[in-house]
Amino acid sequence: MSYSIEPVLWRGFFFECENPHKKTVRRLFMQISSESVKVGHPDLVADIIAANVIAAILDEEKKQKLTLANMPHCGIEVFLGKGICIVGGEVRTRVYVDIDKVARDSVIELGYNHAAVGLNGHLMGVLNAIIPQSPDINQGTSCLLNKDREIGAGDQGIMYGFACDETPEMLPLPYVMVNKLMRAFEYCQDPIFAPDGKGQVSIDYDAKTGKPLRVAKVLMSNSIDYRFVKGSRLKIRDRAKKIAFDALDDCVDKKTEFLFNPTGEWNAINSCSAADSGVTGRKLVVQFYGGFPGAQLGGGAVVNKTPEKVDCSAAFGARHVAKNIVAAGLASKCSVQLAYAIGIADPFSIYVNTFGTGKVPDEKLGKIIAKNFDLTPEGMIEKFDLLSGNIYRKIPRTFFMDDYRWEKTDMVKVLLKEAK
Numbered sequence: 001m002s003y004s005i006e007p008v009l010w011r012g013f014f015f016e017c018e019n020p021h022k023k024t025v026r027r028l029f030m031q032i033s034s035e036s037v038k039v040g041h042p043d044l045v046a047d048i049i050a051a052n053v054i055a056a057i058l059d060e061e062k063k064q065k066l067t068l069a070n071m072p073h074c075g076i077e078v079f080l081g082k083g084i085c086i087v088g089g090e091v092r093t094r095v096y097v098d099i100d101k102v103a104r105d106s107v108i109e110l111g112y113n114h115a116a117v118g119l120n121g122h123l124m125g126v127l128n129a130i131i132p133q134s135p136d137i138n139q140g141t142s143c144l145l146n147k148d149r150e151i152g153a154g155d156q157g158i159m160y161g162f163a164c165d166e167t168p169e170m171l172p173l174p175y176v177m178v179n180k181l182m183r184a185f186e187y188c189q190d191p192i193f194a195p196d197g198k199g200q201v202s203i204d205y206d207a208k209t210g211k212p213l214r215v216a217k218v219l220m221s222n223s224i225d226y227r228f229v230k231g232s233r234l235k236i237r238d239r240a241k242k243i244a245f246d247a248l249d250d251c252v253d254k255k256t257e258f259l260f261n262p263t264g265e266w267n268a269i270n271s272c273s274a275a276d277s278g279v280t281g282r283k284l285v286v287q288f289y290g291g292f293p294g295a296q297l298g299g300g301a302v303v304n305k306t307p308e309k310v311d312c313s314a315a316f317g318a319r320h321v322a323k324n325i326v327a328a329g330l331a332s333k334c335s336v337q338l339a340y341a342i343g344i345a346d347p348f349s350i351y352v353n354t355f356g357t358g359k360v361p362d363e364k365l366g367k368i369i370a371k372n373f374d375l376t377p378e379g380m381i382e383k384f385d386l387l388s389g390n391i392y393r394k395i396p397r398t399f400f401m402d403d404y405r406w407e408k409t410d411m412v413k414v415l416l417k418e419a420k
Contacts, residue, residue, distance in 0.1 A: 040195025042278025161318025
């Protein structure tokens, strides 16, 4: 997929580009960066274990005729320490799942099978500290017990969705680029690059128009498995640069800076939980829009909860709304806030901000959303297929850059009709 970035020549703190009249245009720029992490980062490993526990529960529940009325309610927390994994939280379900096996299989599948890479799933200790769900919460979220006979929000909370027209994915360019960078190192099949890693991408934007101009800097930090290093270590950086620049080929140029393991060393034996802890929900900024200005963060962790928890379902619902608004051409940038009260299905409030780019007033967009989008937990669960175990296996890697139902622009015609 290609990205349209205006070609410019780098000149210190200015850009100089030629126009058809042979005049040199000088313009100030601003730099915006986004970061991301590989799935082998300890915080994402914790997320993946939690998501895989929920996926396993949903798979078993489907064998017993899973419905909205009998769906499980889960909030899983995972802590990774040196050689240990603690799985806690609260669960209500009709089925049994082997937590020990799920945790170990998750870690091993990520490549953590030897002490040389910081964690060995075969030898890791697993402590199961899961407790039953509180009956006080269950009476608000179960449609059989709820006073209005509906699936109420699993907790109060404020969730945000964001979209912009910088990329075909309707996501900020720095976010898209840094996620492409992470996937490139995850799929490169070079054993030198161990599972744990993280990166950043900085994009130069025109300070006047706010449009992206070029990829200015690429930072990649990746743990190195020296069991597979042959010859000079200096060649490792060259290999890393090739992987990175091949992944970002549409947008890098000869002046793009590349930094690799800037401390000078990262041995894989000192990676993952051998050197750092991992906790569910600690990489939300990375997962939600990469810290892009204007793309706010609300709610709590996503992948460790079943979708009656609006931290999960409404985060995707808000993104679906914002993306369809931008896809309809009603704004070039849009943020949607959804607020909920525990035990109540409909949003407590809806707020829209198009940052001055809207073709219709933000207040009118808010009313259109309330009228045409079903943003109850039940509506979002059904529309986005959130009782699928396979969804939970995918979302820790990326919330948006996949064929998820909340990424579909299926409400454009409705929005255009209502906006007239």
